[in-house]
Amino acid sequence: MSARVQLASAAGAILSLPARLIEPAMSGIQRGVGIKRMPWVFLLPNLVAVILFALLPVFINVFYSMSGSDRLFPWDRPFVGGANYQSLLDCTNYLDPSTCSRDLFWRALGNTMVFVPVQVICMIAIALLTAICLNRDIVGRGFFRGIFFFPVMLSPVVVALTWQWILQRNGALNGLISAAGLTPVNWLIFPNTAFFWSVFVTVWAHMGFYTIILLAGLQAIPRDVYEAAKMDSASPWRVFTRITLPLLKPVMLVVFILAVIRSVQTFDELYVLTGGGPGSATMLMVQYIYEVGFAAQPRNFGLAAAASLFLGLALLIFTGIQMRISRGGNND
Amino acid sequence: MANLTLQNVKKSFGAVEVIPGVDLEITDGEFVVFVGPSGCGKSTLLRLIAGLEDVSDGDIRIDNASVVDVPAADRGVAMVFQSYALYPHMTVRENLSFGLENIRMDKAEINRRVSDAARLLQIEQLLERRPKQLSGGQRQRVAIGRAITRDPKIFLFDEPLSNLDAELRVLMRVEITKLRERLGNTMIYVTHDQIEAMTMADKIVVLRKGIIEQVGAPLELYNHPRNLFVAGFIGSPRMNFVEGKVSAVAPGQVVFEAPGLPPLTLPGALAQSMEAAPATLGIRPEDFVVSRDAGAGWPVTVGVAEQYGANSYLHCTLAGEVPILVHEAGQSLARRGDVLYLAPRENHWHLFGAGGAAIERQA
Numbered sequence: 001m002s003a004r005v006q007l008a009s010a011a012g013a014i015l016s017l018p019a020r021l022i023e024p025a026m027s028g029i030q031r032g033v034g035i036k037r038m039p040w041v042f043l044l045p046n047l048v049a050v051i052l053f054a055l056l057p058v059f060i061n062v063f064y065s066m067s068g069s070d071r072l073f074p075w076d077r078p079f080v081g082g083a084n085y086q087s088l089l090d091c092t093n094y095l096d097p098s099t100c101s102r103d104l105f106w107r108a109l110g111n112t113m114v115f116v117p118v119q120v121i122c123m124i125a126i127a128l129l130t131a132i133c134l135n136r137d138i139v140g141r142g143f144f145r146g147i148f149f150f151p152v153m154l155s156p157v158v159v160a161l162t163w164q165w166i167l168q169r170n171g172a173l174n175g176l177i178s179a180a181g182l183t184p185v186n187w188l189i190f191p192n193t194a195f196f197w198s199v200f201v202t203v204w205a206h207m208g209f210y211t212i213i214l215l216a217g218l219q220a221i222p223r224d225v226y227e228a229a230k231m232d233s234a235s236p237w238r239v240f241t242r243i244t245l246p247l248l249k250p251v252m253l254v255v256f257i258l259a260v261i262r263s264v265q266t267f268d269e270l271y272v273l274t275g276g277g278p279g280s281a282t283m284l285m286v287q288y289i290y291e292v293g294f295a296a297q298p299r300n301f302g303l304a305a306a307a308s309l310f311l312g313l314a315l316l317i318f319t320g321i322q323m324r325i326s327r328g329g330n331n332d
Numbered sequence: 333m334a335n336l337t338l339q340n341v342k343k344s345f346g347a348v349e350v351i352p353g354v355d356l357e358i359t360d361g362e363f364v365v366f367v368g369p370s371g372c373g374k375s376t377l378l379r380l381i382a383g384l385e386d387v388s389d390g391d392i393r394i395d396n397a398s399v400v401d402v403p404a405a406d407r408g409v410a411m412v413f414q415s416y417a418l419y420p421h422m423t424v425r426e427n428l429s430f431g432l433e434n435i436r437m438d439k440a441e442i443n444r445r446v447s448d449a450a451r452l453l454q455i456e457q458l459l460e461r462r463p464k465q466l467s468g469g470q471r472q473r474v475a476i477g478r479a480i481t482r483d484p485k486i487f488l489f490d491e492p493l494s495n496l497d498a499e500l501r502v503l504m505r506v507e508i509t510k511l512r513e514r515l516g517n518t519m520i521y522v523t524h525d526q527i528e529a530m531t532m533a534d535k536i537v538v539l540r541k542g543i544i545e546q547v548g549a550p551l552e553l554y555n556h557p558r559n560l561f562v563a564g565f566i567g568s569p570r571m572n573f574v575e576g577k578v579s580a581v582a583p584g585q586v587v588f589e590a591p592g593l594p595p596l597t598l599p600g601a602l603a604q605s606m607e608a609a610p611a612t613l614g615i616r617p618e619d620f621v622v623s624r625d626a627g628a629g630w631p632v633t634v635g636v637a638e639q640y641g642a643n644s645y646l647h648c649t650l651a652g653e654v655p656i657l658v659h660e661a662g663q664s665l666a667r668r669g670d671v672l673y674l675a676p677r678e679n680h681w682h683l684f685g686a687g688g689a690a691i692e693r694q695a
Contacts, residue, residue, distance in 0.1 A: 222415065222417065224413045227417065232478075233405035234434045238434055
């Protein structure tokens with residue numbers, strides 16, 4: 001045998017060692033469960049993880065939402081049925097949070113329902129614009145790609161503290177405004193400006209991620225399709241609306257779903273930046289859940305669990321609709 | 333329909349000069365094929381004409397008007413891309429009409445042109461389908477249809493058949509030739525396949541490294557290649573070459589000697605001054621007289637005998653391991669290891685000088 005053949009057979013022996021080690025065990029299991037049930041054996045490790053860390057918490061959450069008191073352990077908690085849901089939904093007029101017994105829940109829900117569409121639309125529009133710019137042959141393209149992606153790698157608390165430093169009363173932005181001879185604004189004190197900056201900062205922090213996905217989508221569009229459009233007298237606007245957008249649709253749907261889910265989950269940046277304030281102007285659902293369940297005394301785990309199930313259900317419905325639409329899109 | 337003139341057209345990508353200067357005249361209604369090995373600049377030249385690339389220097393004139401500053405869409409040319417470049421999200425009908433909608437053409441006229449093109453290419457039943465529901469050949473037709481609806485002065489084809497299988501390629505070759513006869517437009521066709529070039533062209537332009545090696549009718553290039561490159565590129569299978577020297581020139585005959593081989597007497601006339609000059613003898617596989625009699629030419633040993641049924645190709649070697657491919661009509665009796673004797677048919681040989689240029693024969 002030549003040296004090469006010997007080497008190859010040695011490598012083969014080493015590589016097949018793990019297989020040979022587990023082979024007796026696996027064939028024992030197969031004899032025990034039967035070949036038809038073997039797929040379940042292979043799925044088991046992941047199944048256990050999913051059940052333990054995803055499904056089980058959901059069921060525990062359901063139990064918590066139906067139990068009362070501030071006791072932590074389930075066996076200490078009295079069953080209260082739908083009382084927590086009743087409390088959340090107890091309103092004289094659903095359009096006026098102040099008539100609800102849990103008015104903060106409704107304010108947070110209202111804020112979320114404004115924040116999510118505004119933030120997602122701004123984010124996708126800006127990310128798309130950025131991706132289109134970065135897809136061109138511009139000088140320093142790699143550098144700009146890095147710059148736009150950089151905030152994604154920052155911890156949300158770092159993002160929030162940085163922008164707080166910029167936006168606070170004696171912050172960097174007001175320093176520039178004063179230097180320009182204008183009147184400084186207390187950005188985070190007024191509901192409208194605080195809301196604006198909440199959207200701005202979260203877009204700034206996350207858009208890089210979506211820009212990269214959209215950029216990959218743009219680069220997947222064949223160059224010669226654009227050349228054909230050029231030969232076909234298409235104006236840049238026609239190229240964008242008739243070629244780029246339709247061909248980017250599958251990627252846009254993914255980006256949209258991810259952006260909405262993430263937007264609904266917004267918590268840490270705003271908790272540090274505005275604390276949900278002024279008042280409750282920038283308090284979103286997740287912060288409400290946190291406040292009720294962990295910050296308030298006594299801790300109302302039951303109410304927090306009910307609110308988070310409410311949120312989970314809303315996201316589930318939304319994702320279902322999206323998946324149906326996207327499947328329809330793919331059948332085109 | 334249009335004339336096209338390239339005047340000293342140059343193209344560089346950064347420091348790389350792809351086309352160092354091309355002059356070419358294409359007359360109205362001609363079917364011109366740019367052929368050459370990959371990287372020879374043929375596609376670049378086509379893209380320069382299309383307006384998809386800007387020329388670095390020189391002028392491109394369509395009907396005597398310079399178009400170098402005219403956008404691609406306004407040059408009156410239409411291009412069929414190698415990958416077809418159909419719009420994947422549009423139906424065939426939308427693919428055909430998109431370019432016309434862009435110039436805000438009247439709806440009725442668009443419909444008329446789309447159905448005319450569809451009828452011409454026999455894709456009427458496919459109009460509501462999307463490109464991914466079509467076969468390669470059908471996509472090819474749609475791509476050609478898209479060019480036809482624009483009613484261009486000049487059609488540009490960039491290796492349009494290279495993505496099709498061999499059988500379909502032959503079929504589409506014939507279709508395009510027929511189409512060309514029906515439309516009568518000027519057409520420029522890029523390919524690396526010299527069979528496509530030979531069968532379709534009125535005029536072949538052989539390119540190498542961005543330089544035109546020879547321009548001419550297919551058979552002119554086949555019969556009178558101007559240099560070794562053209563001789564080797566045009567004709568399939570390629571021409572055999574044997575290096576040696578012209579040892580004697582007598583009236584009506586030339587004696588060629590190669591190392592290790594007996595002198596070969598070639599009937600034909602050369603200038604006396606060629607005597608003793610180093611030269612390369614070129615003989616096409618189909619231009620040999622094959623004999624089993626010793627002394628009837630150069631001895632070769634058969635290595636592989638390929639039987640195609642109607643034709644046979646004998647892969648032989650000369651002394652000194654020079655490979656020689658021999659074509660025999662019909663089914664050859666030669667077997668591996670047989671020794672055959674080869675001589676060129678009268679006037680079916682080519683001599684090339686030291687620089688590769690063809691040595692003119694005298695009448």
